[in-house]
Amino acid sequence: MNLSATDLRFDPLLPWGVIAALAGLALLVAGFALWRGLRGWAWRGLAGLAAALALSAPALEIGSRTGLSDIVLLVDDRSASQGLPERDNQTTAAIDALSQQITALPGTELRRISVGDDPDGTLLGTALSRAVAAEPEARLAGVITVTDGLAHDPDMLPADLPAPMHTLLTGRPQDWDRRLVIEEAPAFGLIDQEVSIRLRIQDQGAVPADQRGQSVSLRISLDGEQEQVVAVPVGTSLELPLTLGHAGQNVVQIGFDAPEGGELTDRNNTAAITINGVRDRLRVLLVSGEPHAGERTWRNLLKSDAAVDLIHFTILRPPDKSDGVPVNELSLIAFPTRELFLERIDDFDLIIFDRYRVRGILPPDYFQNIVRYVRDGGAVLVAAGPEMASVESLNLSPMGAVLPARPTGRVIDQAFTPQLTDAGRRHPVTAGLPGAPDENGENGWGRWLRMAEVTPNPDAEVVMTGADDRPLLVMNRQGEGRVALLASDQVWLWARGFEGGGPQLELLRRIAHWSMKEPELEEEALEADVSGGLNVDFTRRTMADSAGPLTITHPDGRTEDLPLAPDGPGRFAAEWSAPQPGLYRLVDGDLGRVLALGPAAPKEFERTIADAGALGDLSRATGGAVLNLSDGTPDLRTVAPGRNAHGRGVARDWIAVTPRDAATVTGLQRRPLLPGWAWLCIIFGLILAGWLSEGRGGGKWLPSGPRREV
Structure with a gap:
């Protein structure tokens, strides 16, 4: 549509101050002539003003304009909550009908904005703000949103709109829903200690009378194990106590069965919560049978770990030692065997026997209690020396029932390089150790000088070998616990850098943490x-x-x-x-x-009952309507700005957009109001008229006195 407009413009030949002074002078002369009673004063004034007007160069500016079409934004919410019963059909029908009505309006363009799923929910406010900002404000005739109103970014909605906004809500009046609400859940928890999850069951919408006030059977499962069922009331917050059984991720599944009566969805009836189990402190008991070069290696390793509480005893004066020194004069600390191995043994996560000899310090009942401790989930690590091949071997005590290998009674005193077995290359304790020998046994670590010969149990894993491929590191499970046997006391040579050394600290750390069931070292x-x-x-x-x-x-x-x-x-x-x-x-x-x-419960289904919320506030502020599509799709009209943009028709409600009559200038032409010669003619004509008028009354210029007639 082409339009035209004509405006008067000035292009002065002299500064406006000079032109204004000329016009003022003309008015002053005309005023003086009027004061003297002279004829022609009006012509003089007009001539001066005409000269000033000619110097301002008036011209006609003729512009050609093209009318612009109006724009209507149609927001199509296709988030997950819009897939609830009947909402998808309502949305599709409304979008199709409104699209046809909008495109049928003369000079109107349709902009359709689809809003899908996002990890942060339905970002309808963000999508609407971006769409409005992308269009010229002068062309925006209206905004129509087809949604359930469950926007998760209401703060991102535009503060104001230049045109009415209408919110058409999907859903049904009889919709109701029951959901699980996780009010508070810890991200971390201590192993074997109780943690709490606060939750409640919430009803929303038009809850049927037979469902009000009923209790719900809540099902709880930890790591997919056997479910526990607890009856809980609806609408009441409660604390759910749990005890984490292992380190790493503990997945808690909580849910309830869908109630009878046709709730809106069961997608929010369950929640999955991941709680990382951590140990408060790793309690380790290290018992050294005698002082030796490798004793400090174990102590340095365990003391360097801030997460380890270490209790270390070294047997310096066994019962068979007789030196005549009275007991009350000894400065040694008595070995509290009963307290450690009977009363408090279950407080330890790991017990290490470092070159320990059976010398009668621990009675057989104590060793039987260690066996019970292992099979109930405890861990024992034996670092053996020559004593393993003697009559003082731990294998000859009741503890031999849980050891992963049996000594042959032979001590091998020859240099050897520790090698990884095929199982050792797979086992996380030894796999990927820095500087490990290749598959041919070359380019490996420094050598060790002594080991005890042992025969592994059939169900044990040999992950490292020593001299002549004999078992060096043997690991096994006993009941719920773990046992590891290192058949050499020469690991300290790696710490000293002998022949290049080796990953002594890393190996011992992995063995200890595998024994304590750390998840990253589980072989399966x-x-x-x-x-x-x-x-x-x-x-x-x-x-x-x-x-x-x-x-x-x-x-x-x-x-x-x-x-x-x-x-x-x-x-x-x-x-x-x-x-x-x-x-x-x-x-x-x-x-x-x-x-x-994803989240503990899908964000899209935290609220499911359709509610205009902040969208409704914005619609009412712009003069728009909030209507339910369950009553049918409204008709579309056009109204003048400032008029009511919605109402009730004969058959159904109607909504309106406001045409903006926006246009753009496509051409511009300027023509002088009069040519220069015409201005000269007008000015001289006015001067001549003033002169002729004066001529008829010339006596006015003669001095006053008697006249003579001739």
């Missing part, structure tokens, strides 16, 4: 590294030659098999992307775990 484990939202990197550690496929059970019960590819000795890996947040169960053979992806 399934790790899941969650990165980039729903992207997961799986790593399967195993002592077997193969692993997988990994069976993944989705939140909806669907299963899929994920193949695992070799990723180094004893390691298999795979990359996987989850289709949606939720709780996934992973199974590979006898090994299983639970993986929680």
Whole structure:
């Protein structure tokens, strides 16, 4: 649409001050002539003003304008909560109907903005602000949002709009929902100590009368183990106590069955919470049978770890030693055997016997209690020397029942380089040790000079070998506990750098932490590294030659098999992307775990009942309407700015947009109001008229006195 407009413009030939002075002078002369009663004063004034007007160079400016179309924003909310019953159909029908009505309006353009899912929820306010900022304000005729109103960024909504905004709500009047609300959950917890999760069951919407005031059976499961069922009231906050059983991730699944009566969704009936189990302090008891060069190696290792509480005893005066010194004159501390090995043995996470000889210090009942401690979940590490091959060997005590190897009675006094076995290259305790020998046994660590010959148990793992490929480091599980045997007391040579040394501190640290069941050193484990939202990197550690496929059970019960590819000795890996947040169960053979992806409960389903909220406030502030699509899609009209933009028609409600009549200038032409010769003619004509007028009354200039007639 082409339009035209004409305006008067000035392009002065002299500064405006000079022109104003000329006009003032003309008025002054005309005023003086009027005061003297002279004829022609008006012509003189007009001539001066005409001269001033001619110097200001008036011109006609003729502009050509093209009318611009109006813009209507149609916001289409397609977030996850819009997939609840009937909402998707309502949204599609409303968007189709309104799109047709908007495009049918003359000179109107449609801008459709789709809002999808985001990890932070429905960012409808952000999408709307960006869409409004991208359009010229003078062309915006209206905004229509089709949504359930559950925006998670209300602070990002525009503060004001130049046109009416209408909010059309999906949903049904009878909608109601029951959800699980996690009010507070710890991120970390101490192992074997109680932690609490605060939660409540909340009803919202039009709750049926038969569902009000009922209790709910809450199901609780830790790491996918057997569920516990607890009856809890609706609408009341409660503390749920839990005890973490292991280090690393502990996944707590909490939920309840969908109630009868057709709640809106069961997606918010469960929650998965990951709590990292940590040890308060690792309590270690180190018993050295006698002073020797490697004793300080163990002490330095354990004292350097701030997370370890170490109790260290060295047997300096065994019962068979007779030197005649009275007991009351000894400055040695008595070995509190009863307190340590009977009364408080379960307080320790690890007991280390370093070159310990059975000399009658610990009675057989104490060794039986150590066996019980191991099988109930404790850990024992034996660092053996020549005493292992003697009659004072721990193997000959009741503790021999849990040791992973049996001594042959032979001590090998020859230099050897520790080697990794095939199992050792897979086992996390020895896999990847710095400077490890290659598969041919070359380019390895420094040599050791002595070891005891042992025969491993059939179910034990030999991860390192010594002289003539004899077992050097043997590890085994006993009941719920762990036992490791290092058949040499020469590890201290690595600490001294003998022949280049070796990773002494790292090896001993790994052995100790494996014994205490640290998750990163488990030989049979399934790790899941969650990165980039729903992207997961799986790593399967195993002592077997193969692993997988990994069976993944989705939140909806669907299963899929994920193949695992070799990723180094004893390691298999795979990359996987989850289709949606939720709780996934992973199974590979006898090994299983639970993986929680996304928030504890989906943010989209924290609130499910349609509510205009901040969108409704903005709609009312701009003169728009808040309507329910369950009553039907409203008609679309146009009204003048300032008029009511919504109302009730004969059949249904109606909403309106306001045409803005915006235009843009496409051409500009300037023409002088009069040519220069015309201005000269006007000026001289006015001067001549003034002169002729004066001529008819020339006597006025003669002095006053008697006249003579001739």
